[in-house]
Amino acid sequence: MLELKCLHKTFNPGTPDEVKALSGVSLTIADGSFTVILGTNGSGKSTLLNAVAGTFIVDSGSIVLNGTDLTHLPEHRRASHIGRVFQNPFSGTAPNMTIAENLAIASMRGKKRRFLTALSRGAMREFYDRVKSLNMGLEDRLDNNIGSLSGGQRQALTLLMACWNRPDLLLLDEHTAALDPKTAAKVLELTKNYIEKDGLTAFMVTHSMQQAVNMGERIIMVYKGKIIHDFSGADKKSLKAKDLYELFEDIKRRELIDPAASEILKANYV
Amino acid sequence: MTLLLGTFTMGFILSLLAAGVLISFRIFNFADITAEGSLALGASTAAVLITAGSFGPAAALFIPAMAGAAAGAITGVLHTKFKINALLSGILVMTALYSINLHVMGKSNVALMNEQTIFTYFNKLLSISESANKTVLILGFSASAKEAAAAALAFILASAGGALLYWFLGTEIGAAMRATGDCPQMAAALGVNTDLMIIAGLSVANAFAALSGALLASYQGFADVQMGIGMLVWGLASVIIGETLVREKSIGFAITSAIMGSIFFRLLVAIALRFGMNPNDMKLMTALFVLAALVLPQIYKLRRKNC
Numbered sequence: 001m002l003e004l005k006c007l008h009k010t011f012n013p014g015t016p017d018e019v020k021a022l023s024g025v026s027l028t029i030a031d032g033s034f035t036v037i038l039g040t041n042g043s044g045k046s047t048l049l050n051a052v053a054g055t056f057i058v059d060s061g062s063i064v065l066n067g068t069d070l071t072h073l074p075e076h077r078r079a080s081h082i083g084r085v086f087q088n089p090f091s092g093t094a095p096n097m098t099i100a101e102n103l104a105i106a107s108m109r110g111k112k113r114r115f116l117t118a119l120s121r122g123a124m125r126e127f128y129d130r131v132k133s134l135n136m137g138l139e140d141r142l143d144n145n146i147g148s149l150s151g152g153q154r155q156a157l158t159l160l161m162a163c164w165n166r167p168d169l170l171l172l173d174e175h176t177a178a179l180d181p182k183t184a185a186k187v188l189e190l191t192k193n194y195i196e197k198d199g200l201t202a203f204m205v206t207h208s209m210q211q212a213v214n215m216g217e218r219i220i221m222v223y224k225g226k227i228i229h230d231f232s233g234a235d236k237k238s239l240k241a242k243d244l245y246e247l248f249e250d251i252k253r254r255e256l257i258d259p260a261a262s263e264i265l266k267a268n269y270v
Numbered sequence: 271m272t273l274l275l276g277t278f279t280m281g282f283i284l285s286l287l288a289a290g291v292l293i294s295f296r297i298f299n300f301a302d303i304t305a306e307g308s309l310a311l312g313a314s315t316a317a318v319l320i321t322a323g324s325f326g327p328a329a330a331l332f333i334p335a336m337a338g339a340a341a342g343a344i345t346g347v348l349h350t351k352f353k354i355n356a357l358l359s360g361i362l363v364m365t366a367l368y369s370i371n372l373h374v375m376g377k378s379n380v381a382l383m384n385e386q387t388i389f390t391y392f393n394k395l396l397s398i399s400e401s402a403n404k405t406v407l408i409l410g411f412s413a414s415a416k417e418a419a420a421a422a423l424a425f426i427l428a429s430a431g432g433a434l435l436y437w438f439l440g441t442e443i444g445a446a447m448r449a450t451g452d453c454p455q456m457a458a459a460l461g462v463n464t465d466l467m468i469i470a471g472l473s474v475a476n477a478f479a480a481l482s483g484a485l486l487a488s489y490q491g492f493a494d495v496q497m498g499i500g501m502l503v504w505g506l507a508s509v510i511i512g513e514t515l516v517r518e519k520s521i522g523f524a525i526t527s528a529i530m531g532s533i534f535f536r537l538l539v540a541i542a543l544r545f546g547m548n549p550n551d552m553k554l555m556t557a558l559f560v561l562a563a564l565v566l567p568q569i570y571k572l573r574r575k576n577c
Contacts, residue, residue: 076461076464077461079458079461080461086459093456094456096452097448104445105456105460105462106460108446109461114441114442115438115443117440118440118441118442118444
């Protein structure tokens with residue numbers, strides 16, 4: 001279970017660039033559930049994910065995963081519980097290392113790294129089998145540098161790597177946004193498979209309404225660093241992409257009205 | 271032939287420096303100038319240990335290497351924990367090491383006259399007398415036995431250093447280190463302590479540089495506080511030449527090519543000096559050479575793009 005309590009984060013505080021990225025996010029995510037986070041650009045949805053992953057330490061609030069307090073742990077310590085796939089397909093793999101070497105690093109996530117050869121014969125066999133399960137023909141190219149692969153292939157491998165040692169939490173940050181539609185569909189299918197097979201607790205950021213409707217059991221909408229909608233159960237199931245669009249339009253209208261309204265208020269009362 | 275052997279000996283000794291530069295330059299993508307300081311640190315520590323006389327030849331290599339590792343660790347801490355630019359961290363430590371080296375030696379240079387170095391131990395092992403000028407035949411040429419033994423020892427040590435580095439970079443920790451340089455975001459997401467890896471990596475790199483310095487002092491018979499100057503570019507030249515000679519980019523080949531590059535570069539220098547190059551121009555030439563090696567591939571790429 002992931003428990004977020006009253007998370008606050010302000011970037012560049014006290015400067016003209018001050019951004020209140022998270023202002024009081026509280027959220028509880030049940031074990032084995034698949035939650036989708038929706039939001040407009042700059043709404044704080046990726047920030048929320050990064051706060052959990054430990055890219056930065058939150059200003060206040062607490063992050064507890066299965067009873068372990070992660071709030072002040074550095075990113076690499078949290079990584080023993082968390083698997084991640086990034087939006088940029090090039091962020092999740094080391095381009096100048098071979099597929100096998102990348103997998104070797106992933107297979108040691110959450111374990112103590114030793115002075116033992118990373119590519120033992122047993123490990124290579126496991127790499128072969130697991131890569132074969134991707135059905136992308138990459139199992140015969142384990143000795144090729146990952147940099148020679150396409151973005152989609154790299155993203156599929158990143159996903160495989162993130163799920164290698166069953167993570168307590170899987171964070172997906174718009175991981176198909178940079179891919180062409182066909183590859184994106186393939187990666188999404190793999191994502192679904194992994195989550196279902198291992199019963200993973202997953203947290204996915206997207207700005208595709210269709211994805212949000214098709215996937216997951218719960219939709220959370222974030223706006224200005226706050227959770228504004230939370231659909232789960234039957235509500236989520238009956239939700240259509242059209243309904244979500246309307247909610248978005250709502251937000252946009254609010255954005256247009258807000259400054260105008262404040263102008264009127266100013267003119268009348270100040 | 272004796273001259274050629276000397277060239278090879280120097281090449282092998284400096285290939286350890288090249289291996290160190292390979293780590294900072296090719297794994298972490300920055301030229302760590304601490305190497306210049308730690309090479310001199312290794313040389314001065316070794317010279318002091320050797321003149322003290324009570325240390326064995328292994329200690330006179332091991333202790334300098336540890337000193338170099340400590341220097342590299344400081345650069346790493348400055349860079350990762352205090353967020354100082356990598357190049358600047360190296361410059362700070364290199365500059366500080368200049369004074370430290372003077373303190374280690376107590377003066378600006380130490381001569382090793384008739385002292386017991388690893389080279390004399392090796393001669394003893396092969397029962398080659400220090401005083402008699404025994405000669406051996408190599409490929410039909412007569413050469414000084416002492417020089418041949420020195421070249422052989424340097425070859426053994428360079429190979430051992432290369433093999434050790436190859437093994438290390440292939441371990442779980444070594445792979446994590448390479449990933450840290452290649453894609454830090456990925457490494458951190460997979461639980462690699464990237465700061466620690468950079469500190470450890472620079473430690474190893476400078477241990478190699480210091481080891482190279484210790485051997486250089488033993489071989490040349492003196493340690494000088496200035497002997498590190500220009501050595502980083504020298505190491506870079508070796509790495510780059512090696513890469514040109516060996517196109518394959520895997521780790522094993524990269525290490526082998528750095529050693530080969532070091533030898534080849536030393537040979538080029540020997541030939542240039544032989545054909546009357548002013549020794550004062552050597553560092554200028556080395557710098558120009560590295561510049562050309564860095565720029566030419568870019569020009570080549572640009573021209574190919576335009577076509």
